[in-house]
Amino acid sequence: MSVISDQLSEWVAGLAFDDLPEATVTAARRVLLDASGVMIGASGLSADVRPFVDLATSDGPCAILGTGMKALPQMAAIANGAMAHALDFEDAFDRAPGHPNASLVPALLALAQSHGPLDGRRFLTALVAGCEVSCRLGLALRKPLEDGGWYPPPILAGLGAAAGAASLLGASSDQVRDSISLALCQVTMPGEIKHSAGTVIRAVREAFPAQAAVQSALLALAGVAGFEQPLEGQAGFFALYADGRFDRDDLVGGLGRRFWIDELTFKPWPSCRGTHPFIEMALALTGEHGFDASDVISVEAGIDEVQRMLVEPASRKAAPRTAIDAKFSIPFTVALALNRGRVGLDDFSSVSLADPVVLGLAARISARQDNSAGRLRGVGGSLHIALKDGRRMSASRDTALGSPENPLDESALVEKFSDCAARAAVPLDHDAAMDLAEQILALQTCPDVGALFT
Structure with missing residues (x-):
């Protein structure tokens, strides 16, 4: 039986755009539309993100969304990651409660702008791969991370983001595994953020895994070796966070036959x-x-x-x-x-x-x-x-509006995007927002995804 970490990494490295069903491509485009709109809106609505934006701003190739400011890739990821959850308006995965794209999209955008031009087909493939890893890690758990005092969403999202970032950079399967390993060395989140009344870390939490994902992928491609079994090893992810209790089939069964990005929830209200x-x-x-x-x-x-x-x-x-x-x-x-x-x-x-x-x-x-x-x-x-x-x-x-059973239609997502974009630190007017939304929803034809957001 093959090593689970290898099996998952080989799938990520081998995934191609032509492997994706049309419904999955549509879902991935909507993820980018929704996530980027929420980040743009947070730039103007959330005071909690400002220290992260100030820290990140420098001469660099990557946009800090909604601000007109630039940064180096790791720092753009930390600023945009802070904005990804600040409004609590991003997509969610109800089956294993979490936000699989809140770290992933900031990481991919930073790399698309610093290591481009990268076309829409490649970007969407990496987005699907990273989202799938995060969702499957959550589904495979047989002991809740909360039982050990952890807060799951940024941990699961960070590991998926590392896999997606490696995919975007064209990593080999070994490098994908190394990227996940290196993220495991950096990504964590204590459950104390639920219990502390005065902290805003819960709002800006995705800053840290988004930055870690970029660093992990870049280091993996530079030749930094990780672990042979970062997920199932005797002191790997499942051992550390869940006493080794996980389901192999939920993690790697049916890879490529079912894509969990198809079953995300897009939020109609900006709250948990x-x-x-x-x-x-x-x-x-x-x-x-x-x-x-x-x-x-x-x-x-x-x-x-x-x-x-x-x-x-x-x-x-x-x-x-x-x-x-x-x-x-x-x-x-x-x-x-x-x-x-x-x-x-x-x-x-x-x-x-x-x-x-x-x-x-x-x-x-x-x-x-x-x-x-x-x-x-x-x-x-x-x-x-x-x-x-x-x-x-x-x-x-049994569920709420926005779920796969009762979804928001595309026009509602576009209107949500426009509403968020109008509230940016540097607002987009309605026509500009609609033009950007249209380009995102046709992303598979885009020759340079990074250029869309400059």
């Missing part, structure tokens, strides 16, 4: 994916029953164990101190939906965080365990609202 079913239910119930937020006595959210981090500690989640903590709060996001009839990019400002009406309603929102069968962990739930006039109303969701 686990809040989305509750936002959707709150908006639906207000629309259906026509009540006002001032009519609400209490709200109870039916959550699963993954979503517990979105309601506890209750006092903090009812009155979050930072925008990113508000985005990881079911009480706050539901209160926004009930009070304002929306949850948008402008609803996590310092003014919103201090809004007494929203905070008063958030304080009346509680949670209980609801482990209804058939739901994916972290992306379903129930909502129960009690009104002053005695009415009681409830709703439930």
Whole structure:
């Protein structure tokens, strides 16, 4: 039986654009559209990213998106990586909760601009490869990384980004394995970012794995050897993070026959994916029953164990101190939906965080365990609202808008891109945003992907 790390690395190195089904190519183009738009928007909306932009800015070939500034590839990756999750608006993989492209896209863009020209076919192939590695690592786990005190999304995304970055540079299978090995030496994320009320690391976390992915791929191609078994070795990824508990078939079975990038979620609301079913239910119930937020006595959210981090500690989640903590709060996001009839990019400002009406309603929102069968962990739930006039109303969701089962269409993604681009540090007007979106959605014909973003 072949070594698992070799098997996965050989697949990454051998993947070609012509191996990709049309649906997979379409999904990859949409990933780039969505990810780049979110990063561009964060450049103007998130104060949390500014230290990373300031640190990165220098004479270099790579764009720091939305700013008009340039940087060297590793530093562009750290700046754009900081922006990739700052709005919590990027794509997600519901089956193994995470964000497989939040580190990957910043890393690929940095390399496309520093080692180009690289055409759209090559870029899309690398994007599919890196996303697949991240998704499969998450699916293969048989012990949650959280049990060991880790925070999974940046760890899984960083290893996938290292594989994708190596693919973009035309690495051999050994060099792909070396790139993953070198990323394993750099990528980590403690679960303490969930528990610390004042930190913004949770917002900018993808800065670190994006930078690590670029460095790992460049060092691997320069001849720095990694480990023979970075994933399954006696002290490799699965041993370190999951006590060696993983499923081989979920990791390497069916490679090239099924692409998980086809089953991503694109977010309609800029907050943690686990809040989305509750936002959707709150908006639906207000629309259906026509009540006002001032009519609400209490709200109870039916959550699963993954979503517990979105309601506890209750006092903090009812009155979050930072925008990113508000985005990881079911009480706050539901209160926004009930009070304002929306949850948008402008609803996590310092003014919103201090809004007494929203905070008063958030304080009346509680949670209980609801482990209804058939739901994916972290992306379903129930909502129960009690009104002053005695009415009681409830709703439930197995998943939320934006999922593969209930997707956003391409026009919605383009509008989201335009909305984000208009909020950049250096805004794009509507026509310029639409022109860039059109070029991204035809990326397989592009001779130089890096040039699109300069």
